[in-house]
Amino acid sequence: MAGQRSLTSFFGVASSSSSSTAKTTAPTATSASREAGGYGEKKGGGAALRRDADVVVGRKENATNDGIDINVMGRDEEDDDSRDERGRKRKTSVGVLPPSNNADIVVASGVPAAAAEDEEEDLVDTDDEVARADEAGGGGTTPDTSMTRGRRAAGRRGSSSAAIAVAASSISGVGTRKRVIDDDESEDDDGDEEEEEEYIDDHDRDAEDDDDMGDEDEESIVDGENDDRDDDHDEPVVGTIDASPRGMGSSNKKQKTLDGRDAPPHPHPAVLSKKTSSASTTTNKKSEVVARSMKSNKRLLDIMSSEVDVNATNDGELLWMPYDKPAPYSALCDVFTAIEGTSGRLEIQERLTTFFRMVLLRDGGGGGGVGNDDDDDEEDEDEEKKADDDEGGARGNATKGSEGAAVEAAVPSTKKSDLYALVYLTSNTVAPQHDNIELGVGDSILIKAIGEASGTSNDFIKKKYEKEGDLGNVAMNAKGRQRTLVGFGAVGKKGAMGGGGPRRLSCVDVLRVFKEIANVTGSQSQKWKVDKIKSLLVRAKGTESKYIIRGLQGKLRIGLAQSTVLASLAHAVVLTRPAGVMRPSAARLNEIRNMDGTDGACGSVHAYPDAARKLCCRPEHPLDVQLEAAAAIVKRAYNEVPSYDSLVDALLSQPLHELHRHCTLKPGVPVGPMLAKPTKSIKDVLKRLDGMKFTLEYKYDGERAQIHMLPNGETRVFSRSLLDSSEKFPEVPLYTQESCAASGVTDFVLDAEVVAFNRETGQFAPFQVLSTRKRTGESAESAKIRVIVQAFDLMYLNGKSLLDKKLSERRDLMKKNFLPIDGKFQYATSMDHKEDGDTAAIEEFLDAAVKGQCEGLMVKTLDENAAYEPSRRSLNWLKLKKDYLDGLGDSVDLVPLGAYHGKGKRTGVYGAYLLACYDEDTEQFQSVCKIGTGFSDEDLRDLSASLNNHTIPEKSPQYNVSDTLACDVWFDAVQVWEVKAADLSKSSTHKGAIDKTGEVGRGIGLRFPRFERVRQDKKPEAATTSDQILEMYYAQDSIVGGADGGDDMDGI
DNA sequence: CCTCCATGGCC
DNA sequence: TTTTTGG
């Protein structure tokens, strides 16, 4: 209805042939108009990363010796434990103690004992190193030193608390270990040399042994490929790798310029989007890459055992020596660098694959598998074998332990721990999402750490950050300076290991520290974190600091997709089958050949059987087909059980073709929720779903909730990003259980939207209301904000996964087993579309949804392509929101008052702007939002350039802007931009229509603002006025307190 | 003890 | 959440 937004009436002309922004034209003047708006709301934010750590949480016990008290958590042990078992968050408290005293124990609870053990050893190792580093490094790091020492001491003393067995044993290990490590350095080479040989033999033999079925083929095939092309390809590969890293590294010229540059750095357009992709790509690039990555294991071993100095950085194969030592972090950084320098997914994949294979080649099995229970025929044998290996590899592995059997029973295997580390580091997480582990590190802390580590001020670092747009680079450069100054480390390449510098970081080291950081809370915890990070930086060399910082920042920024990690992992496992993993028996193979792919009856063939066939039935399927199938299997496994711990455990113990038996949806572990694609018009919807049966559902403006009930009655709720939000919505599972009480449901996984609900009026409350909910400690009664469950899907019921069922079936099951309960549990209002392209009905339904305080509609196919595809934003689900529709939604014309320096790929250009409406009464420009999306790269360049002609030294008195929104650069009010928003909301930070909102101090802000185009036809004073903004605000269905009843929920 | 800031989480 | 971009 209303809404015509700025008219496009004549938009023709697109004048601006000039360089102006592409989107620029649009003459006419209508100013903002608004339509009846629909709304929904959303907010920004974004799934940040959660880092890893399996369940582990390093928990630090305060040394009781000192008699300190602490325990901030005030929780008792049992409580704690039980929480742990569920794999939930568990933080550690630093308590009152100086951090130095804590941290002595790191308990790995969900992880194999072995892993825990490993951590311990390394911990000490680390500290020791740090200590030495400190001494060597001198200045700046002093405080760190003492702290570290303190910790070490405490560790040796033993944990008094020892609440947990594992902890105790770990600790004892620690004491002895520490010096072992040092000694080891020297012995290592020799010892390992021999081992290596053995390994090779072993491995080969191994392969032959298990590979009864066509293994010969495999080897030969692979080798064949290898022979054919290896030589040819080696060159190129080397070249590429070499080039990238070096090029990148050297490109840091940065220098003290900061002074001269103090003034707002005028962005240089040129910077945006460059990234030279070396390879031009050809159609057969793919096959080439595949071929190249098929190097035989033997070949890899050759490479590895040759005199390659990995620390010095690859000779093209990126290896490290000796190869059975923990993977050096520098090797990973080299890969990161290479990835950052290329855009070819295939090339990236290849590098990662090789890296993973390096680890997989090692013997020394997977240690005590985390509860894997499976029954596949030959398993047992494997376990045995693994056990043996473990013992043998114990010393070799661990932290290069040695020292005889110092380490008792469960010994960590570098294979497994390295793989964990690699996977987590590459995906930049620290633990499965549902463990709710937070890093608690942001720019502030990082800046502090970098400043301290480099002996410079925080302000200095901040400035560099503004200029460079990447904290990681800042750290790397700052560090470089410091280092040369101090003059330690670096130098000896090979010497790195033996030299006087601190021991080089391994991937395991880094991950461990990340985990430690993630679990510290309490007084002084931030300082502790800074110190911890600082100590990492001190040990870092070359690009290491860059990636450490970026990792902690949560943005690796190398363009590495999660799916690429998974694919690489899959490829690695196929090419280098982990020791102990069996090939299918003849019988099993036969089953696989004959598996029925139409189980799911979703219209689509269930991916698994087909993939398994391609994977196993070699004769018919060439290697690249196998690889692809493997990737599909692994991705699916991860999407069903989003935990790298589980995945790695499974991959090391199970053959790929059985993976689905182990990594499969089960109540208690969240599955990636299915996502929807935005659709711009009803026409688009029809075009997409042409001829298929589909349904329309209201899209509620609440929080996505995946509700689980286990057979034992336990319940959980997970958010869209898979965090456990059970504490936030305690009543949700209760309502749901109540809803299915009558149908004898034993366990389930249900998909729904939790919406704030006003029981008096029977209406939904806006998202903003829901978001004021306490995040923890709520109960159904205490909750001030009432909620209602709007259910729309069922993924698991009574012991069976429904993922492969089609939506119509899933929905039937849901309705059959879960009954609506007034004010507590309902189905999402829906309407099944009746054939033909009846646009009117859809339109009507959409309007009704909006009136009912919904954001719009969800559109889903019922039968065809209607399986529940975890984590996928596929075409099967579409979302249709009013503001997507052209000509609808809130469109306003605002004035840019200032800008903020862009980060990352927007370095050198403004990344965001502050926009304001105009208040005619006061002649003020009042901020209503910042804006950072909707710009093309070209827009960004053009806008920066043009506005740079209008900078002013400081905020104009005419601008009503909160201090918290201070821009980096201020402009005169010269332009008008058309901006689209989903919604308007009361704001404490923005000033739109302030003093007219009825709430003192609060103005109005925009939700989800995005740039549409420059209005060259408008003067700033002609921008949308605050009165208009206010009007638009009140025109929203969700406001007015339900001016027009939008109660009808179950209509239709 | 109370406020401010940083962090992360939802959209 | 939204958007643009590159493989």
Next chain:
DNA sequence: CCAAAAAGGCCATGGAGG
């Protein structure tokens, strides 16, 4: 087609700092 990487508003939390 997919997914990474830029970016938004508003909220609760918990540590830092007066």
